[in-house]
Amino acid sequence: MAKILVGYELGAGHGHVHRLMPLVRALEARGHEAVFFLRNIKENAVLLAREKRPILPVPDMVGRIAGAPKPARLGSYLDIMCHSGFFRRQSLHAGMLAWRGLLEQVRPDLVICDHSPICVLACFQEWPVVQVADGFTLPPAQDDHFPPFRPGRKPMVDPQHVLNVMQYVQEHNRRPVPRSVTEPFRTAGRMVCTLPELDPYAAHRRDPVIGPVEGLQEPRPLPANPHFFAYVSLEHKKTKPFLRGLRASRLPGEIFARGMTDDIANSLSRPGLTVHREPQPMAEVLQRASLIIHHGGNGTCCAALSGGRPQVTLPTHMEARLSSDALVDLGVGRLLQNKDLDDALPAILEQTAADNDMAERAQALAADIKARETYRPVDRILEACLKILDDAAPTTA
Numbered sequence: 001m002a003k004i005l006v007g008y009e010l011g012a013g014h015g016h017v018h019r020l021m022p023l024v025r026a027l028e029a030r031g032h033e034a035v036f037f038l039r040n041i042k043e044n045a046v047l048l049a050r051e052k053r054p055i056l057p058v059p060d061m062v063g064r065i066a067g068a069p070k071p072a073r074l075g076s077y078l079d080i081m082c083h084s085g086f087f088r089r090q091s092l093h094a095g096m097l098a099w100r101g102l103l104e105q106v107r108p109d110l111v112i113c114d115h116s117p118i119c120v121l122a123c124f125q126e127w128p129v130v131q132v133a134d135g136f137t138l139p140p141a142q143d144d145h146f147p148p149f150r151p152g153r154k155p156m157v158d159p160q161h162v163l164n165v166m167q168y169v170q171e172h173n174r175r176p177v178p179r180s181v182t183e184p185f186r187t188a189g190r191m192v193c194t195l196p197e198l199d200p201y202a203a204h205r206r207d208p209v210i211g212p213v214e215g216l217q218e219p220r221p222l223p224a225n226p227h228f229f230a231y232v233s234l235e236h237k238k239t240k241p242f243l244r245g246l247r248a249s250r251l252p253g254e255i256f257a258r259g260m261t262d263d264i265a266n267s268l269s270r271p272g273l274t275v276h277r278e279p280q281p282m283a284e285v286l287q288r289a290s291l292i293i294h295h296g297g298n299g300t301c302c303a304a305l306s307g308g309r310p311q312v313t314l315p316t317h318m319e320a321r322l323s324s325d326a327l328v329d330l331g332v333g334r335l336l337q338n339k340d341l342d343d344a345l346p347a348i349l350e351q352t353a354a355d356n357d358m359a360e361r362a363q364a365l366a367a368d369i370k371a372r373e374t375y376r377p378v379d380r381i382l383e384a385c386l387k388i389l390d391d392a393a394p395t396t397a
Contacts, residue, residue: 001031001032001033002032002033002109002110002389003032003033003035003106003107003108003109004027004032004033004034004035004108004109004110004111004112004385005035005037005103005106005108005110005111005112006020006023006024006034006035006036006037006111006112006113007020007036007037007038007056007058007112007113007114007116008020008037008038008039008113008114008115008116009037009039009058009084009113009115009116009117009118009119010039010062010080010084010115010116010117010137011039011114011115011137012040012043015134015297015298015299016114016115017038017044017047017048018047018213018214018299019114019132019133019134019193019212019213019214019299020112020114020132020213022213022378023112023132023213023378023381023382023385024036024053026378026382027382027385030386032389034053035053035054035055035056035106035108036048036051036053036054036055036056037055037056037057037058037102037119038055038056038057038058039057039058039060041055041057056102056106058098058099058102058116058119059085059094059095059098059099059118061084061085061091061092061094061095061118062083062084062085063083063084063085063091064083065082065083065087065156065157073153073156074149074156074318075148075149075150075153075154075155075156076139076145076146076147076148076149076153076155077117077137077139077146077149078145078146078155078157078159078162078181079155079156079157080117081117081162081181082156082157082162084117084118085117085118086117086118086162086165086166087157087161087162087165088165089165089168089169092118092121092165092166092169093169093172093173095118096118096121096122096169096173099118099119099122100122100173103122103123103127108127109128109389109392110127110128110129110130110385110388110389110392111123111127111128111129111130112129112130112132112381112385113129113130113131113132114131114132114133114137115133115137115138116131117185120184120185120187121166121170121178121184123184123187124170124175124176124178124183124184125176126175126176128187128188128388128392129187129188129189130187130188130189130190130191130381130384130385130388131185131187131189131190131191132189132191132193132213132381133191133192133193134192134193134194134198134212134298134319135192135194135198135199135200135201135202135205135209135298136149136200136298136318136319136322136323137319138190138191138192138207139185139201140201140204140205140206140207141182141183141185141186141190142182142186142206143182143204144159144180144181144182145159145180145181145182146159146181146182147201147203147204149200149201149318149322150200150322159181162181163178163180163181166178166181166184188384188388189381189384189385189388190207190208191207191208191210191377191380191381191384192205192207192208192209192210193210193211193212193213193298193377194209194211194212194298194302195209195211195212195301195302195305195306195369196209197305197326197330197365198298198301198302198305198323198326200322200326208380210375210376210377210380210381211302211375211376211377212298212299212302212303212375212377213377213378213381214299214302214303215377216302216303216306216369216375217282217283217286217303217304217306217307218283218306218307218370219306219307219308219363219366219367219369219370220286220287220307220308221308221363222290222308222309222359222363223287223288223289223290225252225290226251226252226290226291226350226353226354227251227252227253227254227288227289227290227291228251228252228253228254228289228290228291228292228293228312228349228353229253229254229255229256229280229285229288229289229291229292229293230246230253230254230255230256230257230293230294231255231256231257231279231292231293231294231295231300232255232256232257232258232293232294232295232314233257233258233259233295233316234257234258234259234260234264235258235259236295236316238314238316238338238341239257239314241341241342242314242336242341242345243255243257243264243267243268244342245340245341245342245343245344245345245346245349246268246273246293246345246349247267247268247270247273248343248345248346249345249346249349249350250272250346250350251272251346251349251350251353252272252273253272253273253274253289253291254273254274254275254276254280254285254288254289255268255273255274255275255276256275256276256277256278256279256280260275260277265277282300282303282307286303286304286307286308286309289309290309290310290353290359291309291310291311291312291349291352291353292304292309292310292311292312293311293312293313293314293349294311294312294313294314295313295314295315295316295320296313296314296315296316296319296320296321296323296324297320297323298319298323301313301323301327304362305327305332305362305365305366305369306366306369306370307366308362308363308365308366308367309362310332310333310334310352310355310358310359310362311327311332311333311334311362312333312334312336312348312349312352313327313333313334313335313336314336314341315335330361330365331357331358331361332358332361332362332365334348334352334358336348
């Protein structure tokens with residue numbers, strides 16, 4: 001039986017846990033022991049309420065770079081690293097001390113991580129690592145520098161500065177020293193869990209793109225009448241003006257919002273609008289809805305693409321913005337700007353719901369995704385993990 005440390009260091013929401021949980025269950029079914037590490041335990045408390053696995057908190061090194069513009073104009077994964085402990089020697093050293101203590105405590109046979117740059121550096125040449133992430137959080141690492149996720153946008157920080165910080169901290173701690181900022185990320189396994197259409201690094205990608213762990217939906221014919229489903233979160237300041245515009249729309253539909261209260265639910269009441277207090281199964285949503293409205297999360301994008309539905313997105317961070325831009329480029333999505341969130345929203349939603357060309361493109365793309373080789377993300381990740389464990393197992397004469 002192997003002990004496997006699995007989790008994520010950066011990111012919010014539930015997407016990382018949802019991506020890792022099927023893999024954890026598959027490994028446990030084969031007799032292995034999983035120990036979770038999570039950044040935002042409180043945010044995932046409901047999801048983890050029934051779990052009995054050990055859960056370890058990880059060092060939260062996220063912070064602004066002094067003097068950097070706000071909001072930061074991120075250009076590459078290196079800039080994300082710099083906002084997460086890699087900009088200053090002291091910060092990275094502190095993060096590495098915490099991670100080394102955690103690794104020495106667990107003594108894992110394998111580390112499976114999602115969006116965990118300090119963890120990857122702490123494991124460099126000492127613990128085998130399989131990275132499991134969507135396209136944005138797993139940039140190509142075959143070259144000495146990370147490619148930009150927006151063409152033409154320069155990184156905020158000189159890569160040589162970050163390499164100097166990494167090398168200093170590793171030398172100070174008498175640990176293996178990387179020769180480039182990307183070398184620690186060339187791990188034993190690198191699994192990109194998305195659709196190729198949503199990979200912001202598609203032009204540079206050499207890693208396997210294996211599809212979303214949450215799975216894909218069957219293509220479904222569009223319902224006879226326009227009907228939207230909105231999945232949003234009240235944690236974001238954009239959501240409340242969006243909800244006002246949604247209520248003003250005459251379009252029939254449904255909404256589920258994380259953080260919904262009775263007062264907000266009552267304020268949304270109008271004929272034709274159903275407010276859900278619990279998440280709805282996506283397969284059922286796609287049967288009823290002709291239009292999916294959401295924040296641009298990778299899992300929802302993949303589900304709506306494979307189900308053949310046009311999408312309206314309200315992105316709240318860079319990854320969601322890149323996915324939203326990809327949907328627009330494919331001709332199956334509409335990106336909402338801040339100016340669209342109130343008075344203009346009803347007309348935008350009604351126009352998008354009536355766009356037959358967009359609906360036809362969404363249906364055609366879903367058929368194309370269906371016709372590809374079957375995606376088996378959990379099986380493929382599991383195969384990679386088991387091979388690493390088998391290769392590392394001691395042999396006897």
